[in-house]
Amino acid sequence: MVNRLNQQQIDEALQNLNAEAEQPWRVQSAQLFKDFQFRDFRQAFGFISQLALLAEQQNHHPRWCNEYRKVEVSMTTHEVDGLSERDFKLAQAIETILS
Numbered sequence: 001m002v003n004r005l006n007q008q009q010i011d012e013a014l015q016n017l018n019a020e021a022e023q024p025w026r027v028q029s030a031q032l033f034k035d036f037q038f039r040d041f042r043q044a045f046g047f048i049s050q051l052a053l054l055a056e057q058q059n060h061h062p063r064w065c066n067e068y069r070k071v072e073v074s075m076t077t078h079e080v081d082g083l084s085e086r087d088f089k090l091a092q093a094i095e096t097i098l099s
C-alpha cells in the first residue's frame with residue numbers, strides 16, 4: 001500500500017532530499033527528475049550500474065537516459081499515478097551512492 005503525496009508533502013520531501021545535494025532534484029512533468037554529469041562515459045555507466053542494483057533492491061525502477069557523460073534520471077509511482085515516498089526513498093539512496 002502506497003499513498004500519493006500531495007503538493008505540500010512533495011515540497012517537504014524535495015527540501016529534505018535537496019538539503020545536501022549540490023544539484024537539486026526537481027519535479028518536472030509530474031516526475032521526480034535530476035540531471036547528473038560525470039567526468040566521462042565510464043563514470044556515467046558505473047553510476048547506471050549501481051542505480052540498476054538499487055532499483056532492484058527497492059523494486060522501484062527509474063527511467064534513465066544516458067548520452068556520453070550525462071545521465072538523466074526520472075521516476076514516478078504508477079500505482080498512485082503520481083509521486084510517493086518510494087520515489088523519494090530511491091532518490092535519497094541514489095544520492096548516497098554518489099557521496
Ligand code: HBI
Nearest residue numbers: 059060061062075076077078079
Ligand atoms: N518503478 N518507477 C517505478 N514505479 C512503479 O510504480 C513501480 C516501479 N517498479 C516496480 C513496481 N512499480 C512494482 O511494484 C509494480 O509494478 C508491481
